[in-house]
Amino acid sequence: MSTPAATSVSTESTRRRLTAQQAETVAKLTDAAVEVLRADGFDGLTVRSVAKLAGVAPATAYTYFSSKSHLVAEVFWRRLAQGVPEPDMSATPAQRVVELLRSIALIVTGDGDLGGAVTVALLGTDPDVEHLRLRIGGFIRRRLADALEVDAQNPGPVVEALEMLYAGGLVHAGMGHMSYEDTADRLTEAALLILKEHQ
Structure with missing residues (x-):
């Protein structure tokens, strides 16, 4: 069960407030980004490769993340907000x-x-x-x-x-x-x- 803080972070985006479905898409993308980083490092990471692994259309991924740096920064923000009590x-x-x-x-x-x-x-x-x-x-x-x-x-x-x-x-x-x-x-x-x- 999500805590109020975790729920807030999951529905909050750099660019806009997210619906439940959009929040799920962003979560898929951030999880996939960590997997791509493990396999290919930062140099090998692209928004397109993350989208493919997450099963999300690249155009959709770019509506949430402007760059790979934006995507990685979002991963860190989510971990920080959810993992630092x-x-x-x-x-x-x-x-x-x-x-x-x-x-x-x-x-x-x-x-x-x-x-x-x-x-x-x-x-x-x-x-x-x-x-x-x-x-x-x-x-x-x-x-x-x-x-x-x-x-x-x-x-x-x-x-x-x-x-x-x-x-x-x-x-x-x-x-x-x-x-x-x-x-x-x-x-x-x-x-x-x-x-x-x-x-």
């Missing part, structure tokens, strides 16, 4: 931040080239990717602000430092310099240093 307010602020950063770092673990593809995709200039980049950044900022019990509209230097930390860590991992598991550990260590300095 709200902070556990019974934990300490530091524990909440550490758990959040670990969840973000591990969201693409085990899916072959997905992490590297996400890095490339999110750095693109496609306007639909830019929209998702802002949505993703806003989501993570809100989660960090909630974890530290500060205002997301004016979160202050600690949240901003943590944003820089996770963004740099994920780019570093996406470039293949470190596994996502190791990145999660390094993010934890660095976050605790930042939080210690600002307590």
